[in-house]
Structures are given as structure tokens and as C-alpha cells.
Amino acid sequence: MTRYILKRLLLLIPILLAVSLVVFTILRLGHGDPAMAYLRLSSIPPTDQALEAARHELGLDKPFAVQYATWLGKAAHGDFGISYVTKRPVLEEILYYLPNTLILAGYSLALTLVLSLPLGMISALKKDRLPDHLTRGLSFFGVSMPNFFLGFVLIWVFSIKLGWLPPMGRGGAAHMILPILTMSCMSLCINTRLIRSTMLDNMHSRYVLYARARGLSESSVVGRHVLTNSLIPVITAIGMHAGELFGGAVIAESIFAWPGLGRYAVSAIYNRDYPVMQCFILIMTTIFVLMNLAVDIGYAWLDPRIRLQGDKQ
Amino acid sequence: MGKLFRAIGMFRRLLTMTAVIALTLFSALPGVQAAPPEGKDVLVYSWNSNMGEFNPHLYSPNQMFSQNLIYEPLVRYQADGMVAPCLAQSWSVSTDGREYTFKLRQDVRFTDGRPFNAEAVKRNIDAVLQNHQRHEWLELTNQLWKAKESGKAPATVVDEYTVRLTLHDPYYPALQELALIRPARFLSPAAMPEDGNTAKGIKEPVGTGPWKLVEAVKSEYALLERNEGYWGDKAKSKYLLIKIIPDTNARVVAFETGQIDIIYGGAGHGAGQIGLDSFERYRTMPGVVTDVSAPLATRALALNTKRFPTDDIDVRRAILLAVDRDALVKHVFLDVERKADTLFSPTMPYCDLGLKPYGFDRNEAEALLEKAGWTLADGARYRTKDGKELALDLCFAGNDTLMKSVAEVVQGDLRKVGVKVNLVGEEKDSNLARQRSGEFGMIFGNTWGAPYDPHSFVSSMRVPSHADYQAQLGLPMKADIDKAIGEVLISVDETRRRELYQYILSTLHDQAVYMPLTYMTNIMVHRDTLEGAHFGATKNEIPLETMYKR
Numbered sequence: 001m002t003r004y005i006l007k008r009l010l011l012l013i014p015i016l017l018a019v020s021l022v023v024f025t026i027l028r029l030g031h032g033d034p035a036m037a038y039l040r041l042s043s044i045p046p047t048d049q050a051l052e053a054a055r056h057e058l059g060l061d062k063p064f065a066v067q068y069a070t071w072l073g074k075a076a077h078g079d080f081g082i083s084y085v086t087k088r089p090v091l092e093e094i095l096y097y098l099p100n101t102l103i104l105a106g107y108s109l110a111l112t113l114v115l116s117l118p119l120g121m122i123s124a125l126k127k128d129r130l131p132d133h134l135t136r137g138l139s140f141f142g143v144s145m146p147n148f149f150l151g152f153v154l155i156w157v158f159s160i161k162l163g164w165l166p167p168m169g170r171g172g173a174a175h176m177i178l179p180i181l182t183m184s185c186m187s188l189c190i191n192t193r194l195i196r197s198t199m200l201d202n203m204h205s206r207y208v209l210y211a212r213a214r215g216l217s218e219s220s221v222v223g224r225h226v227l228t229n230s231l232i233p234v235i236t237a238i239g240m241h242a243g244e245l246f247g248g249a250v251i252a253e254s255i256f257a258w259p260g261l262g263r264y265a266v267s268a269i270y271n272r273d274y275p276v277m278q279c280f281i282l283i284m285t286t287i288f289v290l291m292n293l294a295v296d297i298g299y300a301w302l303d304p305r306i307r308l309q310g311d312k313q
Numbered sequence: 314m315g316k317l318f319r320a321i322g323m324f325r326r327l328l329t330m331t332a333v334i335a336l337t338l339f340s341a342l343p344g345v346q347a348a349p350p351e352g353k354d355v356l357v358y359s360w361n362s363n364m365g366e367f368n369p370h371l372y373s374p375n376q377m378f379s380q381n382l383i384y385e386p387l388v389r390y391q392a393d394g395m396v397a398p399c400l401a402q403s404w405s406v407s408t409d410g411r412e413y414t415f416k417l418r419q420d421v422r423f424t425d426g427r428p429f430n431a432e433a434v435k436r437n438i439d440a441v442l443q444n445h446q447r448h449e450w451l452e453l454t455n456q457l458w459k460a461k462e463s464g465k466a467p468a469t470v471v472d473e474y475t476v477r478l479t480l481h482d483p484y485y486p487a488l489q490e491l492a493l494i495r496p497a498r499f500l501s502p503a504a505m506p507e508d509g510n511t512a513k514g515i516k517e518p519v520g521t522g523p524w525k526l527v528e529a530v531k532s533e534y535a536l537l538e539r540n541e542g543y544w545g546d547k548a549k550s551k552y553l554l555i556k557i558i559p560d561t562n563a564r565v566v567a568f569e570t571g572q573i574d575i576i577y578g579g580a581g582h583g584a585g586q587i588g589l590d591s592f593e594r595y596r597t598m599p600g601v602v603t604d605v606s607a608p609l610a611t612r613a614l615a616l617n618t619k620r621f622p623t624d625d626i627d628v629r630r631a632i633l634l635a636v637d638r639d640a641l642v643k644h645v646f647l648d649v650e651r652k653a654d655t656l657f658s659p660t661m662p663y664c665d666l667g668l669k670p671y672g673f674d675r676n677e678a679e680a681l682l683e684k685a686g687w688t689l690a691d692g693a694r695y696r697t698k699d700g701k702e703l704a705l706d707l708c709f710a711g712n713d714t715l716m717k718s719v720a721e722v723v724q725g726d727l728r729k730v731g732v733k734v735n736l737v738g739e740e741k742d743s744n745l746a747r748q749r750s751g752e753f754g755m756i757f758g759n760t761w762g763a764p765y766d767p768h769s770f771v772s773s774m775r776v777p778s779h780a781d782y783q784a785q786l787g788l789p790m791k792a793d794i795d796k797a798i799g800e801v802l803i804s805v806d807e808t809r810r811r812e813l814y815q816y817i818l819s820t821l822h823d824q825a826v827y828m829p830l831t832y833m834t835n836i837m838v839h840r841d842t843l844e845g846a847h848f849g850a851t852k853n854e855i856p857l858e859t860m861y862k863r
Contacts, residue, residue: 033742033746036742036745036746037742038373040741040742040745041372041373041374042372042373044372044450045450045773045776045779046745046749046778047449047450047773047776047778047779048777048778049446049449050449050450051778053446053447053449085373085374086365086374087374096531152562152566155566159566159570160566160569163570166570166572167563167567167570167572168558168566168567168572169533169556169572170533171348254559254560254563255560255562255563256563257556257557257558257559257560257563257567259531259532259533259557263532263559264532267362267559272742
């Protein structure tokens with residue numbers, strides 16, 4: 001397992017290199033000009049001289065290869081450059097915002113797991129009865145509701161009408177409830193439906209029919225066979241939910257004025273702040289690769305029958 | 314039995330894993346930070362991005378309105394377009410219009426306790442000129458720099474409280490440009506870096522203004538405290554808290570839940586504080602006060618005089634007559650902005666010229682097009698002439714919903730007179746690039762507002778990288794207009810200056826180069842318990858110091 005983990009971690013280096021080159025190229029293929037964006041933000045008329053000065057200041061007047069090589073050389077030493085807009089070191093800024101987003105995404109993931117497991121199981125076990133109808137109805141409703149809309153509905157109910165929870169900002173735990181609910185709703189509902197359908201599929205499998213034919217009790221069939229086989233897909237889904245949650249963070253952070261990375265990245269995209277976008281994408285890539293690795297390790301830990309590649313070799 | 318145990322074991326492990334994740338995250342819960350003060354003595358405003366480092370001499374990410382809270386100018390721009398004393402008590406201009414001598418107030422101190430004097434002015438002007446290339450867009454800095462290059466001292470200490478600025482040419486808007494929020498404002502010399510180069514950063518934001526910075530927490534808030542030693546009328550609230558709220562809808566929620574006290578700024582999509590629909594709703598809400606400022610700048614469409622088919626003056630005039638701008642103001646701008654009849658509001662200096670507005674007259678528009686040879690065949694939707702269709706591109710920033718709505722209305726109105734309008738909605742930067750290259754039939758362009766209007770704006774009409782230059786390029790009298798602009802900026806004769814502005818602005822009006830849409834305004838929304846709220850003289854000056862909660 002250790003070898004497998006090391007191998008996967010080493011694989012991160014070529015992945016990040018490839019991603020950085022692709023991102024660097026794609027960003028510069030666009031029509032926009034960060035020098036123009038900088039002047040626009042500064043309310044400076046974009047005269048030829050002003051543009052030239054801004055391009056020189058931002059290093060955009062150098063050839064593409066030189067720009068990439070310079071960036072790569074510095075990035076290898078942990079220097080991801082200076083933000084075009086804020087004029088602060090990019091890594092410093094990203095590390096300032098990242099923990100705030102990780103906290104929101106982490107809590108949302110935890111909430112997704114904690115609620116979807118029992119809800120999915122109840123729904124499957126009480127198929128076509130009231131709890132199932134309720135759970136399915138809620139799941140359908142939750143999956144169909146766009147994040148931003150849910151965010152505003154929650155604010156309207158809990159902040160404006162009831163006055164129970166703060167609508168925005170960072171502070172104590174109360175400030176986190178609404179953004180976490182907003183972010184986790186989609187994955188929670190998807191996961192609940194996934195667990196329900198997987199369990200139902202398994203319940204109609206031949207091996208379950210055989211188990212029943214052998215005269216096993218219903219609880220034994222569910223506990224022994226159905227549950228065992230239904231949990232593995234949940235682990236796979238966690239990896240995907242992590243992605244959804246980071247995507248959802250962008251919206252939730254804007255609505256709830258939460259000082260996170262998503263909000264920072266969106267403003268960087270809007271302002272064509274290349275150094276920030278590059279660093280952001282690399283960090284997200286790293287998180288995704290590590291998340292997938294964690295999912296694979298989680299498989300092996302949960303089900304000892306699964307052996308990871310490295311051990312086989 | 315083994316399988317059952319395994320299943321139970323797996324479920325237990327999954328729950329354990331969940332619990333571990335949850336516990337780890339709870340332990341990482343952000344500690345309760347020192348919350349900013351609250352209460353009656355704290356005025357709360359909001360802005361959509363961080364304030365920057367409050368450097369008075371730099372641009373983005375420093376926000377103009379917040380620079381204005383801490384730093385002051387020598388002279389202040391007033392709503393009537395005149396300048397009034399501020400840190401300078403009085404001034405005199407040499408007969409050749411090149412030397413400005415300022416008598417400074419003697420009772421002003423920076424918030425670090427140091428006196429504000431002629432030496433401080435000189436240090437700041439020198440710091441600005443040290444990076445003159447950053448300020449090339451501003452003619453005042455060019456004039457000071459050129460003076461320096463020709464061997465003159467741009468800023469001279471005459472005595473402790475008298476300072477003289479020397480320009481290369483007699484540039485009449487010098488005073489207006491000294492009133493700008495940046496770059497000519499004054500930082501305590503003690504807060505400058507050792508080499509005096511403020512473009513590399515400042516030690517701390519220390520000015521003479523009504524507020525001083527207490528702390529700024531990135532993406533959360535900036536807290537300012539009343540400057541108790543302020544020479545003028547002190548701020549009415551002890552603290553000013555500026556919350557960072559990027560989303561316009563979130564700002565509406567913040568206001569309704571009492572998280573902020575006032576919404577102030579532009580309305581509408583983009584940099585607006587709130588949407589026009591939200592403002593409209595507040596207008597009838599009990600307990601809420603709303604107000605709209607006097608015109609601050611003009612929202613207009615520039616018509617390309619060099620490109621087919623708007624190279625024909627009759628087509629341009631017909632286009633201006635065919636658009637129902639009253640309906641536009643009512644239905645798109647929800648009456649928040651007022652209809653504009655001329656490129657600059659008559660309230661701007663030198664702009665009250667009595668120009669006859671282009672009204673809405675579809676019949677006259679059609680008659681003009683017929684006269685120009687554009688005929689509408691039976692059953693055809695658009696006019697043609699010599700086999701060519703009467704069509705043009707209207708270019709705008711595609712993600713700006715307000716521009717998109719206006720463009721669609723213009724397209725609909727022009728279709729009614731047989732003119733085809735292709736809407737070209739693009740990314741903002743691509744749209745800016747089009748302004749520079751002149752690849753447009755019609756394009757959105759706003760004037761810069763007070764105190765840049767009209768002088769800085771007309772000055773930019775001579776620069777090829779501007780949409781205005783490109784739009785005017787087909788005018789037979791373009792060279793004369795540019796010459797007049799060059800002359801008006803350095804004319805020391807007030808009467809001549811008026812004549813020149815009359816010529817420039819009336820020619821552009823007669824030639825139908827611009828379709829003025831609305832006069833942009835600031836809006837204000839606050840509860841009726843907030844006192845002292847009024848509008849600043851320019852778009853970015855927010856007089857928060859006069860506001861307080863009852």
C-alpha cells in the first residue's frame with residue numbers, strides 16, 4: 001500500500017506539469033488582455049502608452065515560451081508570482097482563502113455522508129411507503145433546486161423572516177449553517193438517491209433471492225448482503241461530491257459573503273488575473289488527485305477484499 | 314456469520330470515517346475573531362471588493378471612494394463644476410497660466426500627528442512624478458513632468474505653508490485634476506518608504522482626512538475610526554465599518570437584515586451596488602429613504618462616422634430620431650436614470666449650450682432615410698440602396714445585462730424604420746479592443762463624469778485608441794475639432810474657452826456622432842433613522858462623514 005501511495009504521489013508531478021502547460025496556453029489563447037483589464041479596474045483610459053506600460057509591468061511583452069519558463073522556474077520554488085490585481089504574492093493570497101473554503105466544503109461533505117446514509121437506507125427499506133415517498137420527493141426537489149436559489153430561499157426564511165441565523169460573513173458556527181446547507185443540498189440528495197437505488201438493485205439480485213430461498217431472515221439478508229454491496233459506490237461518489245462542493249463553494253461564498261477561495265478565483269477569472277488562475281487550477285488539481293487517492297485508500301480500508309495495485313506487484 | 318460481521322464492521326468503519334472527518338473539521342473551526350464594533354456609533358457601508366492598501370498615489374486594487382476617506386486634495390471639486398479650497402486656503406495663478414501658488418491651511422495635521430505643510434506637498438508631488446509613466450493618462454502629471462524635464466522644479470516650497478506648482482504649458486483644468494481622488498493626494502511623509510517611491514508600497518495609510526484606518530481584514534471588512542484631530546467638521550459617527558459584499562443580491566439581504574446601514578453608488582448590473590429592480594422596490598418601502606443624485610456622467614452610443622452605413626449623416630440622424638429613449642428610460646432604466654439629450658449634461662462646466670435635442674420622430678427618421686436613397690421594397694423588412702442592405706453592428710459587453718437590454722430595444726426600434734442592427738455581444742475586453750480598433754457600427758461608451766467632464770473626455774477624443782476618436786474619424790471637420798480641443802485645454806481666456814467648447818460640442822451634436830441615452834446617477838438607500846445622508850459632488854466621493862444613526 002505504501003508503494004502504491006508513493007507511486008500515486010509521484011504521478012502528481014507530471015500531471016501538474018501537463019496541467020500547468022495546458023492552462024498557461026489556454027489562458028493566453030483568449031482574446032482578452034489582462035493589461036486592458038488592469039487599466040479598466042484602475043479607471044485609467046487604455047491609451048497605447050498606458051497599455052504598453054501595463055504589459056511591460058506585468059511581463060506580458062515577453063515571448064510565450066519565456067513567460068512559461070520564467071513562471072515554471074519560480075513555481076518550482078514555490079513562487080507563483082504576484083497577482084495582477086491585488087499586487088500581492090499569489091500563493092500567500094490563496095493560502096489565506098483556501099482554509100475557509102476547505103472548512104465549508106469539508107463540513108458539507110460530512111453533512112452529506114451523515115444524512116444521506118440513513119435517508120437512503122430508510123428509503124430503500126420502506127420502498128413505496130410514506131418514508132420512501134417523502135425522501136424521494138425531498139431528493140427530487142433538492143436536486144432540482146439551483147444552489148444560488150436555495151441560498152436565497154434559506155436566507156429569506158432563516159435570516160429575514162425568522163431572524164435566527166446571520167445571512168452573511170464569517171464569525172461563529174452560526175454563520176456557517178446556511179452556506180453549508182446550501183452547498184451540501186445537491187450532493188446530499190444525489191447520494192441519498194444513489195444509496196437507495198444501489199440497495200434496491202442489490203435487493204433484487206439473484207444472490208439475495210437465493211439467500212431468501214435459503215430461509216434467511218429479512219434483517220440478515222439486508223445486513224449481510226445488501227448493505228455490504230451497497231456501500232462501495234458511496235465511496236466512489238464521495239470523490240465526485242468533493243468536486244461538486246468546490247464548485248458549489250463559488251456560489252455559496254458570493255451569496256453569503258464568505259471570504260473563500262472560490263470567490264477569490266471568480267474575481268481573478270473576471271479580471272484575467274493569470275497568475276492567480278494558474279495557481280488556483282494547480283491547487284485544485286492537487287486536491288482532486290489527493291481526493292481520488294484517499295477514495296482508493298478508503299476502498300481498501302472499508303473492504304479488505306480490495307487490494308491496491310502496489311501491493312500486488 | 315462471517316459475512317454479517319463483515320457488513321457490520323464495514324458500516325461501523327464508514328461511520329467512524331465520517332466521525333473522524335467531522336471531528337477534524339470541527340477542530341479546524343475558525344476561532345471567534347475579534348468582531349468589529351457594532352451599535353449606534355458605527356456606520357456600516359458595503360463594497361464589492363477589498364480596499365487595497367489605501368495607497369493614495371496608486372490605482373487598482375485601491376478603491377477610489379476609500380482613498381477619499383483618508384486623503385485630501387489641495388482643492389475640492391464642487392457640484393457646480395467650480396473648485397473650492399480644501400487643504401489649500403487660497404491660490405493664485407501666474408499671468409502666463411503656468412505657475413500655481415497655493416497658500417496652505419496652517420491647522421492641518423496628519424493622523425500621525427505630523428504637520429501638513431509645503432514640504433509634505435512637495436514630497437507627495439515628487440513621489441507621484443517618480444512614477445509619472447503610471448499617470449500619463451492625466452495631463453496634469455504630464456505637465457508637471459514636462460516642466461521637470463525642461464529643468465524647472467515642478468513643486469517648490471516657497472515658505473512653510475506656501476507651495477508652488479509649475480506646469481510646462483498653461484493647462485486650465487490643472488485645478489480640476491488636483492481635485493481628483495488620485496494621484497495628487499497627501500500621505501504623511503513619515504509613512505512613505507525611505508526612497509520616497511510610494512509605488513513600491515507605503516508604510517501605513519496616514520492622511521489628513523476625516524477618517525483613519527483601524528484595521529482591514531481581507532475579504533471581510535475595513536474598519537475606520539473618526540479622526541478626532543480633523544481640521545474641518547468631524548465625522549458624525551465614531552466608526553465606519555465597510556463590509557465586503559461582492560454580490561448585489563447579498564447586499565440587498567444585508568440591508569434588509571440590518572447588517573448594513575446604507576446602500577450608495579451606481580445602480581444596475583456590473584459595478585452597481587444593487588440592481589435597478591431592487592432600487593425600484595425600495596422606493597415604495599415604508600421606513601426606507603431613497604434618492605437619486607444629479608447627473609454624474611452620460612451613458613451614450615457612439616456612431617461610427619467612417620463606416621458604412623453610418624458614414625452618411627442622414628442615416629446617423631435617422632437613427633437618433635428612430636429610438637424611443639423615453640420608453641427606454643421608463644422600461645429598462647425604470648426611471649432611475651434620466652434621459653440624456655446631449656453628450657454632456659448641461660450642468661457640466663461649459664456644457665449649457667442650448668443644443669436642440671433629437672426627439673423621437675419615426676416619420677422624420679423614415680423621411681430622412683428615403684431622402685438618402687434607402688428604400689423599403691414591398692414585403693421587405695429592411696431598406697436597401699444600390700443592392701446593399703441598411704445594416705450595422707451594435708457592439709457591447711455581452712455579460713452586461715443592462716447594455717444587452719438597451720441594445721435589444723435599439724435593435725427593435727430601428728427595425729421599425731427598416732434598419733437592420735446586428736447585436737455583437739462580446740467579452741468586456743474584446744469590446745474594449747473594438748473601441749480601440751474602430752471595428753463597430755455603434756458602440757457603448759460612457760463619459761467619465763465629474764470632474765473629468767468635459768475637458769479630459771474631449772481631450773481623449775484626439776487619441777486613436779479611443780472609441781470617440783474612431784467614431785469621429787469620418788467627420789470632414791475632425792482635424793478642426795482636434796485642433797479646437799488642443800486649444801481649449803491651454804487657453805487662458807475664459808471667453809475663448811467657451812467659444813471653443815461651443816464649437817466642439819455643437820459640431821458633434823449636429824453631426825449626430827453620439828446617441829445620448831441617460832445621465833448616469835448615483836443612488837442611495839437607507840433607513841429613515843439615518844441622518845445626514847447626501848450625495849458627493851463626483852461619482853466616487855461618498856460623504857460618509859456626515860452620516861449618523863439617530
